[in-house]
Amino acid sequence: MPEVAINIGDKKFTVTCQPGEESALKAAAGLLNDEASFLVSEIGQLSEQKLLLMSGLMLADKMTAQSEKLTKAERALEEALKKAKSLEENDASLQVPIDDNFLEQLTTITEKAENLAYKIAN
Numbered sequence: 732m733p734e735v736a737i738n739i740g741d742k743k744f745t746v747t748c749q750p751g752e753e754s755a756l757k758a759a760a761g762l763l764n765d766e767a768s769f770l771v772s773e774i775g776q777l778s779e780q781k782l783l784l785m786s787g788l789m790l791a792d793k794m795t796a797q798s799e800k801l802t803k804a805e806r807a808l809e810e811a812l813k814k815a816k817s818l819e820e821n822d823a824s825l826q827v828p829i830d831d832n833f834l835e836q837l838t839t840i841t842e843k844a845e846n847l848a849y850k851i852a853n
Contacts, residue, residue, distance in 0.1 A: 735760075740767030740782045758853075766790055794851070801847040808844050811837045 732747040737760035748756045766786035770777065777785065815837070 737764070739764050740771055740777075740786070742779055742782070762790060763787070797847060797851050801844065801851055804840060804844040804847055807840045808837075811840055 733750055733753055734745050734747050735753050735756050737744050737746055737757065739760060746756060746760075763783075763786050766789045767782050770782060770785055770789070811833075814833075
């Protein structure tokens with residue numbers, strides 16, 4: 732198993748991972764290090780255990796907020812798609828116009844959902 736050297740809050744660690752996961756581990760360690768560095772700059776030196784705990788909690792909080800945003804965006808997208816499907820199912824002779832504002836909102840919601848999904852995945 733490959734070993735990867737990482738730095739979290741000015742503390743060095745060596746971590747093993749599955750082959751091919753080195754870059755993902757380094758990226759995750761970078762996020763954790765960013766949180767740890769913020770904590771050290773705001774609070775000062777903490778024990779290794781407390782630094783890792785607080786950094787992990789801060790990341791979990793951010794992930795939870797992003798997950799909630801994604802869920803809301805997905806619901807809004809589902810509702811917009813239902814509206815679009817309903818309009819398609821209407822009798823073609825009714826010629827129900829779709830205003831530009833609705834299409835803009837649908838595009839915006841779709842972009843936000845995709846952006847949130849990307850942030851959570853990475």
